[in-house]
Amino acid sequence: xxxxxxxxxxxxxxxxxxRTAMKDGQLRRNVRHATDVIQxxxxxxxxxxxxWQELREAGKQIRQHTMENLDFYLEExxxxxxxxxxxxxxxxxxxxxxxIIVGLVKASGSDEVIKIKSxxxxxxxxxxxxxxxxxxxxxxxxxxxxxxxxxxQPSHIVVPxxxxxxxxxxxxxxxxxxxxxxxxxxxDLADAARIFLREKFLRxxxxxxxxxxxxxxxxxxxxxxxxxxxxxxxxxPETLIAVAGIDxxxxxxxxxxxxxxxxxxxxxxxxxxxxxxxxxxxNAADGPRAFHVVLMDNARTEIxxxxxxxxxxxxxxxxxxxxxxxxxxxxxxxxxxxxxAGPIGAILTPQLQEMHHAxxxxxxxxxxxxxxxxxxxxxxxxxxxxxxxxxVVKQNGPLNVxxxxxxxxxxxxxxxxxxxxxxxxxxxxxxxxxxxxxxxEGWIGWLPGMLGGWTKVRDLQEMPQETFRDWxxxxxxxxx
Amino acid sequence: MGVDTGAAPLGSARAEILQRIRAxxxxxxxxxxxxxxxxxxxxxxxxxATREREAVLELLEDRLRxxxxxxxxxxxxxxxxxxxxxxxxxxxxxxxxxPGIPNEWLPVVVEFVVDEGLSAAELDRFDGVMTGSTMAIAxxxxxxxxxxxxxGRRAVTLVPDYQLCVVxxxxxxxxxxxxxxxxxxxxxxxxxxxxxxxxxxxxxxTRIKGVHGPRYLDVVLVGSGI
Ligand code: SF4
Numbered sequence: 001x002x003x004x005x006x007x008x009x010x011x012x013x014x015x016x017x018x019r020t021a022m023k024d025g026q027l028r029r030n031v032r033h034a035t036d037v038i039q040x041x042x043x044x045x046x047x048x049x050x051x052w053q054e055l056r057e058a059g060k061q062i063r064q065h066t067m068e069n070l071d072f073y074l075e076e077x078x079x080x081x082x083x084x085x086x087x088x089x090x091x092x093x094x095x096x097x098x099x100i101i102v103g104l105v106k107a108s109g110s111d112e113v114i115k116i117k118s119x120x121x122x123x124x125x126x127x128x129x130x131x132x133x134x135x136x137x138x139x140x141x142x143x144x145x146x147x148x149x150x151x152x153q154p155s156h157i158v159v160p161x162x163x164x165x166x167x168x169x170x171x172x173x174x175x176x177x178x179x180x181x182x183x184x185x186x187x188d189l190a191d192a193a194r195i196f197l198r199e200k201f202l203r204x205x206x207x208x209x210x211x212x213x214x215x216x217x218x219x220x221x222x223x224x225x226x227x228x229x230x231x232x233x234x235x236x237p238e239t240l241i242a243v244a245g246i247d248x249x250x251x252x253x254x255x256x257x258x259x260x261x262x263x264x265x266x267x268x269x270x271x272x273x274x275x276x277x278x279x280x281x282x283n284a285a286d287g288p289r290a291f292h293v294v295l296m297d298n299a300r301t302e303i304x305x306x307x308x309x310x311x312x313x314x315x316x317x318x319x320x321x322x323x324x325x326x327x328x329x330x331x332x333x334x335x336x337x338x339x340x341a342g343p344i345g346a347i348l349t350p351q352l353q354e355m356h357h358a359x360x361x362x363x364x365x366x367x368x369x370x371x372x373x374x375x376x377x378x379x380x381x382x383x384x385x386x387x388x389x390x391x392v393v394k395q396n397g398p399l400n401v402x403x404x405x406x407x408x409x410x411x412x413x414x415x416x417x418x419x420x421x422x423x424x425x426x427x428x429x430x431x432x433x434x435x436x437x438x439x440x441e442g443w444i445g446w447l448p449g450m451l452g453g454w455t456k457v458r459d460l461q462e463m464p465q466e467t468f469r470d471w472x473x474x475x476x477x478x479x480x
Numbered sequence: 481m482g483v484d485t486g487a488a489p490l491g492s493a494r495a496e497i498l499q500r501i502r503a504x505x506x507x508x509x510x511x512x513x514x515x516x517x518x519x520x521x522x523x524x525x526x527x528x529a530t531r532e533r534e535a536v537l538e539l540l541e542d543r544l545r546x547x548x549x550x551x552x553x554x555x556x557x558x559x560x561x562x563x564x565x566x567x568x569x570x571x572x573x574x575x576x577x578x579p580g581i582p583n584e585w586l587p588v589v590v591e592f593v594v595d596e597g598l599s600a601a602e603l604d605r606f607d608g609v610m611t612g613s614t615m616a617i618a619x620x621x622x623x624x625x626x627x628x629x630x631x632g633r634r635a636v637t638l639v640p641d642y643q644l645c646v647v648x649x650x651x652x653x654x655x656x657x658x659x660x661x662x663x664x665x666x667x668x669x670x671x672x673x674x675x676x677x678x679x680x681x682x683x684x685x686t687r688i689k690g691v692h693g694p695r696y697l698d699v700v701l702v703g704s705g706i
């Protein structure tokens with residue numbers, strides 16, 4: 001993997017990227033191990049809850065209600081956050097969000113920032129924008145640090161480095177932290193990160209974070225995490241800048257009673273995240289002196305406008321659907337070409353791109369429904385996938401290869417004569433392309449022209465030498 | 481990627497986003513509509529305790545231990561003696577405490593320094609921190625701290641490697657909804673929930689204690705009786 005950010009505009013389409021990922025046995029073992037462990041933990045702590053289904057229903061309805069009244073809750077959040085001494089900014093898209101954040105960091109007088117893990121900052125490729133402006137971002141979440149030092153990309157929304165095992169992490173730390181004697185126990189690695197980052201926590205004056213929840217009623221912001229790096233970034237710097245999608249708002253403080261139960265159990269199989277932090281604006285005696293919130297649209301209003309796609313915005317980014325997805329478990333996250341991988345990525349990414357990019361993602365699913373079952377806010381991902389597939393076909397119009405091929409097939413199937421002729425022609429045309437495997441079976445790995453799309457991502461078996469009809473006719477004549 | 485300069489003037493972003501939302505949802509939402517809709521949301525999950533009082537306290541102890549915390553129960557008049565014992569077992573001699581911590585909790589054999597706005601680097605040089613707490617949630621093994629006397633600034637309970645926390649039995653609730661209801665009045669204070677010491681599972685999903693926050697946690701659960 002290169003160090004450049006995952007960008008749906010330039011990433012290879014899912015089927016191509018997945019094919020490469022499938023060849024990486026180590027990656028697949030690492031992903032499988034991690035998702036197995038989280039799934040087992042999740043199942044255990046969810047089974048503890050007799051009211052789990054009632055919580056899911058409440059979670060779904062809170063999110064739905066928020067989306068229906070999003071303008072009101074955002075304005076309410078803004079008013080309360082401002083009253084408490086915070087400064088609220090609005091950004092229509094990623095470029096505007098980057099511009100605001102870079103400007104705020106410069107105004108804080110820092111040329112470095114400490115960062116809390118945030119998929120939203122990944123979404124807008126903030127780190128490269130900061131670097132281009134001469135500002136050094138330090139990732140402080142252990143997984144994000146592994147990604148940053150390894151010039152890698154996140155592959156899971158909750159555990160971004162789950163595709164790396166301890167030996168691989170050790171090699172990265174040895175090289176990047178200059179620690180040739182570093183041990184390989186997980187404790188040794190965590191200790192190295194602690195020492196490496198503590199100096200930054202105590203020194204750097206500006207922090208950048210995402211947000212898990214924005215509380216409209218109080219203007220408060222909530223971040224959940226486990227390592228304490230979040231608390232460090234929220235508490236120690238003089239300036240704190242949080243960037244959040246407009247979908248992150250929740251109506252009232254009390255609604256956290258539902259989300260605090262659904263999120264940790266679904267995400268990491270914990271009964272509660274080791275740390276939850278809630279703060280409102282600035283407090284003279286505690287925490288940063290300047291606090292900014294950047295509310296970002298970046299195509300979320302497009303999704304809101306689509307009645308069937310809208311439920312995508314209910315997502316609380318727990319990652320449970322990724323762990324449950326048989327496709328994700330085989331390919332890992334990078335194949336999705338976006339920071340949002342797995343089932344949620346398959347529906348969110350194309351919509352965030354306003355359906356201009358990542359059009360193969362709605363097809364990156366077996367529609368088995370496992371994602372729907374585990375989703376704590378009951379997002380019907382298979383339903384949205386099918387809706388998006390329809391959109392893709394419609395958007396590409398009748399002239400796209402697939403629609404054209406289907407039309408041709410329809411025409412051929414309508415007449416027996418045409419069908420037989422097509423079969424004969426096919427056998428003749430394929431002859432030079434067929435390669436025999438060790439069992440003597442014929443395979444086609446490459447088709448010319450527009451048909452190449454099919455063989456780019458899968459092998460095609462050669463047509464049988466004798467059709468069923470021919471065999472049946474022969475059988476009739478020879479009486480065998 | 482450079483800083484984009486081609487973006488539209490910033491002032492109009494707010495109006496434009498709100499306008500897009502209203503176009504998407506079919507109109508302006510107001511206080512009345514939002515409040516009425518919120519009140520109708522279904523809340524059939526558990527919102528109250530189902531256990532006897534003693535069972536709630538035992539559950540808290542159990543869940544805290546499950547998260548690698550060390551828990552001791554004691555009576556009101558025994559706090560400083562227990563604190564002295566725990567600190568000596570851990571070899572801690574110089575502790576930071578927030579202003580407003582009850583004096584009777586502090587044993588005389590240990591040096592306690594009151595935080596009067598110490599720098600992060602200064603906090604880093606203490607053996608540990610000792611505080612009270614606002615509340616604890618039994619079901620999840622969670623302790624809640626707020627920026628008030630006796631609990632202090634968030635940085636104070638974060639930078640030192642060891643934390644000793646006193647929880648009073650009357651502040652223990654069983655469920656998350658009970659805790660949020662009690663916090664409603666002080667919802668705007670800086671608030672921290674912690675469940676066990678700092679932990680990560682980022683390396684092969686192995687739970688490792690302590691990355692950046694305190695690695696060691698002791699809880700003294702103080703009875704309401706003697
Ligand atoms: S779609 Fe549901 S399961 Fe997937 S990350 Fe979002 S909330 Fe979690």
